[in-house]
Amino acid sequence: MKTLVILGGGTAGTMIANKLRHRLPRRDWSITVVDRDDVHHYQPGYLFVPFGDYTRDQVVRSRHAFLPDGVDFVIGAVDLVDTEADVVRLEDGRTLPYDQLVIASGTTPRPDQTPGLLGSEWRRSIFDFYTLEGAEALAKALAAFDGGRLVVHITETPIKCPVAPLEFTFLAEAWLRKHGLRDRVELVYVTPLDGAFTKPVASAHLGGMLEERKVHVETDFMVEHVDPERKVLVSYDDREIPFDLLVTVPLNMGADFVARSGLGDELNYVPVDNHTLLSKSHDNIFAVGDASDIPASKAGSVAHFAVEIFVDNFLQHIAGQSMTGSFDGHANCFVESGDDKALLIDFNYDTEPLPGKYPLPVIGPMDLLKETRTNHLGKLAFRWIYWNVLLPGRPVPLPAHMSMAGKHPKED
Structure with missing residues (x-):
């Protein structure tokens, strides 16, 4: 019997386990999913927690509840992948041999990578909403906020759900109006990009929306450190942005075990073929979802569309055939x-x-x-x-490849 090991029980890993369990003969293949805990987070829901719209119970479920019969679920932290022996080594000493490996360990915020971010003001006047704990702490801070300078800040790209900081800014502006605080708050959007978004048409449109809402946009801002005592963001070119309340998106990085295994780039993302998601260095390793280095958004929709292409490709690959599916970054x-x-x-x-x-x-x-x-x-x-x-891997009536049907090259 051959073994497929999936590292990560998030969106991509869970979908793959569900879809492949129905496609791989049980007499021939075992499937194991590995994650450090049994808590599955609906991460898009974090955006609504600071404004009191979602609670913890609405964004958290059990991981194993979404895995089908016939899939083994192992709780444990991955130490490294021994690619020479084709073995996953866990931090507690357990080993998991594999014939095929899928890395779906995602990406996580790393506030420790920016000097001063985790200083004396962390979760006092400096908050994130890319973790549930951060979003819950921010909810309390917003409830007590009565005016001043609210700065929304992106440390560096790529990040999970690249539109989320914009969404937070728009929601915060509406929330402040609703609570009669808008005239007492200066809203600032700080980004390392040269505009509100990465793509020209969308960037112009979204930038116009920020302007309409009287949100000041500071572009090309590469933060060097945070001065928590003065409550100031400092860039590499010595620009300073003061804040009373800072909502930051820390640097996002892939899992540390990816680096320890020699499988990642400088941000711990696995270099793969952009269309097949097969590792560029190992013929029996794929990286799917946020764990890969593909030049696409690190978002749930990308994981969904990529998995649709991946499943058929994987079945061709293990049969010794050429992979005919091509993911387009949808x-x-x-x-x-x-x-x-x-x-x-x-x-x-x-x-x-x-x-x-x-x-x-x-x-x-x-x-x-x-x-x-x-x-x-x-x-x-x-x-x-x-x-x-x-998550259960049921069919979604949307094409995996992007279609130009219904789209207009220019706005009406």
Whole structure:
């Protein structure tokens, strides 16, 4: 019997386990999923926690509850992957041999990588919302905030869900208006990019929305350190941005075991072929979801579309055949904009977000690059879809490859 080991029980790892358990003969293949705990987080829900819209119970479930019969679930921290022996070594000394390995260990915020960020003001006037604990602490801080300078800051890219900092800014602006505080708060959006987003059309559109909401945007800001005593962000070119309340997105990095195993780049992401997700250095290792270095958004939609392509490719690969599927970097993201509205963007490696209708031309019902209540309801509905359809590996009636149908090269 051959063994498939999946490192990571998050979105990508869980979907792969569910889909491949139905496709791989049990008499021939065993499947093992490894993660450090039995707590599965619905990470898109973190965005709503600071504003009191979601609670811990709504964004946390058991990992093993979403794994099918016939999949072994091992709780333990990975020490390293011994690629010469084809063995995963856990920190407690256990070993897991593999014939095929899928690294789906994701990416995590690393505030320790920015000097001063974890200083005396961490979770006093400096907060993150990319962890559940951070989002819960930020909720308390916002409830006590009565005015001043609120700075939303991105340390460096890539980050999980690259639109989330924009979403937080829009939601914070609406929340401040709702609570009669907007005139007492200066909102500043600080980014290492040269605009609000990475793609020109979307960047111009989203940047215009920030301008309409009187949010000051500081671009090309590469933070060198945080001065917690003076409450100031300091860049490498000596610019300073003071804050009363800082909401930061720390540097995101892949798992440390990836580095220890010699499998990663400088940010611990596994270099893979952009279209097949096969490791560039090992013929029996794939990296899927946020753990890879593909030039696509580190988002749940990318994991979903990539897994759809990966499964058939994997079956061809283990049969000794050429992989015929080609992932195109498809990403599909709702962007909350406040006041119960949201945008939708749909793009891939080669095509930037464009206006139009999705998923059907003319009919939609979702509008691309346009604020609507329908898009907002779609964002809220996705939590149910995530728990009940996506994770269990059930079919989702959306094409894995991006389509140009319904899109317009220029805005109307």
